[in-house]
Amino acid sequence: MKTISIINLKGGVSKTVSAINIAYTLVKLHGKRVLLIDNDKQGNTSKFFGLYDPESKCGLSELLTVKEIVVDNVIQQTSYEGLDIITANMNLLRANKEILMDVSRPQQTRLRKKLVSVKERYDYVIIDNAPDINMTVVNALVASDDVLVPIKIDQFSFDGLEQILEQIEDVSEFNSDIRFAGCFVTMYQRNNVNQQGAELLEKQGYPMFSTRIRKTVKVDEMTFVGKPLLEYAKRSTACVDYVALVKEYLGLC
Ligand SMILES: Nc1ncnc2c1ncn2[C@@H]1O[C@H](COP(=O)(O)OP(=O)(O)OP(=O)(O)O)[C@@H](O)[C@H]1O
Numbered sequence: 001m002k003t004i005s006i007i008n009l010k011g012g013v014s015k016t017v018s019a020i021n022i023a024y025t026l027v028k029l030h031g032k033r034v035l036l037i038d039n040d041k042q043g044n045t046s047k048f049f050g051l052y053d054p055e056s057k058c059g060l061s062e063l064l065t066v067k068e069i070v071v072d073n074v075i076q077q078t079s080y081e082g083l084d085i086i087t088a089n090m091n092l093l094r095a096n097k098e099i100l101m102d103v104s105r106p107q108q109t110r111l112r113k114k115l116v117s118v119k120e121r122y123d124y125v126i127i128d129n130a131p132d133i134n135m136t137v138v139n140a141l142v143a144s145d146d147v148l149v150p151i152k153i154d155q156f157s158f159d160g161l162e163q164i165l166e167q168i169e170d171v172s173e174f175n176s177d178i179r180f181a182g183c184f185v186t187m188y189q190r191n192n193v194n195q196q197g198a199e200l201l202e203k204q205g206y207p208m209f210s211t212r213i214r215k216t217v218k219v220d221e222m223t224f225v226g227k228p229l230l231e232y233a234k235r236s237t238a239c240v241d242y243v244a245l246v247k248e249y250l251g252l253c
């Protein structure tokens, strides 16, 4: 089992859309068994699969705060065979405070420890993180083998990248295997700003995927319909790009 964190401290850069489509591409085209974890109190990934419940007491928050709750108690099936999910809701706010205050057991390694019991059941765990660094995000990083950073090109694209790298450095105390797999450009448009921004990013020396995810209205539509791109618009540019990105990640191209 390999665990991947999708993270960027900036909001609205396509973390959730990428987590969903990377996960589903691994399931549909590569026959992998995937567990998606919603690690954002907004619950966007949970909402996408129609599994958001503001009252739920059986999600990521409880997994991280209640000692007796095991991962089997919180996993739900999506309507896609091979793709399961752990949902989130506003309880994550409370969970973050509780983890910080509860020093009676380790705070950073809770997710990592709880995921051990499903390591034979899934090929990949994909974590959709909040645009934040908090205790549940630290738990995600400590549980992760690879970190992927979606980047939308604008004036502030590079903000927060250094902090993510620092955070990866910090968690390596608990997880020496963590790897910054790379950044990839999202919502790419063929215009000067995007082209020059992407080139600048490549020159910074950060690991970069050569696949860029193009901007298309099909992505906004997909979020309304609640179907991953491979189901909703498989010929759309973004879908073709996510398929290429996953291949590049898997080292297949
Ligand atoms: N390739 C794309 N083309 C067009 N629109 C896109 C693309 N990727 C994402 N979007 C749109 O951008 C918005 C933000 O996407 P998303 O919710 O995935 O970002 P996020 O980084 O998870 O945001 P947050 O930080 O709030 O969690 C959504 O409205 C989504 O439909």
Ligand SMILES: [Mg+2]
Pocket (backbone or CB within 6 Å): 015, 016, 017, 040, 044, 128, 129
């Ligand atoms: Mg999101």
